[in-house]
Amino acid sequence: MANVVAASGRMRHGDAGDGGTERGMELRVLRYFLAAAEEGSVTGGAELLRISQPTMSRQLQQLERELGVTLFERGQRSITLTPEGMLLRDRARALVELADKTISDVSNRSAGELDGEIAICCGELRGVDWIAERMAVFRARHPRVRFALFSATADVMQERLEQGLSDVAVMGGAIDAERFGFLNLPQADRWGVMMRDDDPLSGLDGITPDDLGGREVLMQYRPQVRGMLDNWFGGVRDEITVSGTYNLPLNAAIAVRHGLGVALCIDVGQVGEGLRFVPLTPHLDVPSVVVWKRNRTLNPSAAAFVEFLRSGGSI
Secondary structure: OOEOOOOOOOOOOOOHHHOOOOOOOEHHHHHHHHHHHHHOOHHHHHHHHOOOHHHHHHHHHHHHHHHOOOOEEEOOOOEEEOHHHHHHHHHHHHHHHHHHHHHHHHHOOOOOOOOEEEEEEEOOOOHHHHHHHHHHHHHHHOOOEEEEEEEOOHHHHHHHHHHOOOOEEEEEOOOOOOOEEEEEOOOOEEEEEEEEOOOOOOOOOOEOHHHHOOOEEEEEOOHHHHHHHHHHHHHHHHHOEEEEEEOOHHHHHHHHHOOOOEEEEEOOOOOOOOEEEEEEOOOOEEOEEEEEEOOOOOOHHHHHHHHHHHOOOOO
């Protein structure tokens, strides 16, 4: 796949048949752009990709001319992305990742031994233990298969499944059964409070809404989750102060350790030295599911892995 694919294999501007000009962004140039953006300098990007600095500079200048925008603000020793550059960076990452995955999936389709990569995105959930056990068994049976793990929130995971960037996801909560196939996992995720060991609530066996009245609390940023937690609080909701929001529990743990408040989160197992997790009471449990996109042709290894999971994933 030499070029970034649009409708016909190249990104087009105008129409060659009516006097317009055709412009194409090659994957190679997008890789140059991403390397420079991530390194913060053209020289650093060139060194990362082991090409000459003049070659990279020339290609990036040509890219800017083709797009008709400035992608970088150039300083003496570093570069900074413009708003247009930040937009291209985000799109280019997805394009390059999808192109690489497509090449891998197509090149590894064969009737022989399973080969290639299975892309799995996961939340920080107990269900990751379940699928990791089965990943190990599956790879022992098919040693040419490898797994690519990506940690993300539920919204990002669904986007990656829709875009074809991930084959399977492990997430919690309700699933749109018309868009996604899914498998309910045997272990639900339990919500509770993460706090420091020296917190007055750390000696309790369960945390009630009244226990959190007047406290500063870190909340999950997703509106759907916030609504669920607001229902659990009931009339006490107005008595707490939201000191911040988070997307993944390990980020919340750092904030709790530094005294930003207690965090409402799921039980992720070991929370780290100096912290304790206490479940909510009444209990608030959310089922975990393994999810894949319906009506999408998976590569043979990913398809076999999904069937392995659906059959029970015997270990």
